[in-house]
Amino acid sequence: MVQNPTITHTQLKAFHAVAKTGGFTAAAKFLGLTQPAVTQQIKSLETQYGAELFKRVGKSVTLTSTGSLLLNLSDRYFNIAEEAHHLLTSIMQMKSGRLRIACDIAARAFPTTASFRNKYPDIKLSFSIEDQTTLETSLQDFLVDIAISGSPSSHDDLVSFPIAEEPLTFSVNKSHPLANYNEVISSEIGSNDIILVSDNPLEESIQKTILQHLKLTENTAQYYPNTDMVIEAAANNLGGTFLSRREIMHDKRLKSVRINDSDIKRREYLIMHRSKENTPLIEAFYQSLVSKD
Template identity: 35%
Template sequence: MLVAAHSIFFSRGFILRQITFTQIRSFHAVAQEGGFTAASRVLRVGQPTITSQVRALEEYYGIELFFRRGRRVELTPLGQEFYAVTTRLDTMEREAEELLDAAGNFRTGSLRIGAVGPYHVTEMLAATHARYPGLELSVQTGNSQAMLKALLDFRVDVAVLSQIKDDSRLWSTTFAKEPLVLFVLKTHPLAQREAVRLEELSGQTLVLREPGSTTRQAFEQALQQAKITPGAIWEIGSREAVWMAVLKGLGLGVVV
């Protein structure tokens, strides 16, 4: 339920107290339950509090909302009109609560995901959909640099990246650790090997992702540390395009 304190405005030297949700809720409960005692039980506050809230409303506007007959109360004609209004407000308040509660518990809403590739994110999507079937999921892909920027620009809600530097603005966790994989055509001399040493890549033509790719950054760092100089390097903008380039015989590919 919504609870609001008095809003105080200054106008022409007078202090003006505006109607509050607390007063509306108090009136509505009394009208709905048929008395102040019953209303106090529903709202779980003392009866004097309910009485003072309704009285403040009546005194400020100079009106009467209830006919008081001992312990019984009846709505005045104005009270009946006001009760119709507060009923609509109560319905909207409940709708607001349900909307926020559903979103907070992932029963509804949307989740925008940025990913460097489809491999891991599809597994995450399947698990998320199974747990939260009412959540709308959308995915956009790109290299780690582009997806990190999308996350910081609030264009995605979560990002699945190959690598990330410490950043106080972000929370991150490791989902999986994967090795870099070299792949070649079946007709290539290295195709029958179970493992390849870095020095064997010296002078080889490589097909790599664009400079913003963390896969490429990790691979080039390993080459530099081993003092290996490859041959020509083809730059391709997506994982799938790297696969196609290798299939066309343009060079050796490296992926995670």
């Protein structure tokens, strides 16, 4: 037995492969080595420590009790190595990476990302405008890295974080009679034409809650297929809408009037795949959105 033995990465890698694949031949194929080379690594490891790691029965092998204990350690070792790889890769991306962002409306893209762009000018940002269903599919298929939307996702493999919140408002053209006020009560909205989004199930649910809260009927509403059309309809004085200030702030034709007797909040969400939740680049983006600095 060698004095003060030291296990090598090559030995541990060979052991881990045999334990996971269940055989020397399968491990050799997995590692891209010859079967004798793998056998030699296991033999030298067992000899070096005077420990039997595998029970050999014909061409199959099973772990001994010592082998099972070592497998627990090798699992942790290689998991940490993989995490280190992802960490260093992500840090490298912070210097010259790319972030693909989907938004449900164009108005969210540039104002929302301004802080991140100023702090990380070397990160290339690309944008796409997609409806909620397409946006979520793009996240699930890893076609985009993150999404910014006025509605959270209900998919199990996607996570949504609120990044902005504001009181409910009624947005109208600046020539509209209600534009003369900074605040109104819900009863003052009832006699006005209301414009809503029709092709977004999550937004429809929010709108239904608003209408019920304000004791308004859906029969009085005009529906348009997406938020951009709703904004344009309101800007052309066809009625008012319950979009947030952030959603209409780019359009100087509109004014948002707060609904004083409503406790409903409009929110904006950052959505991502669960597997990307803790990556440094996306974490940095999230912090740029919620930072108070």
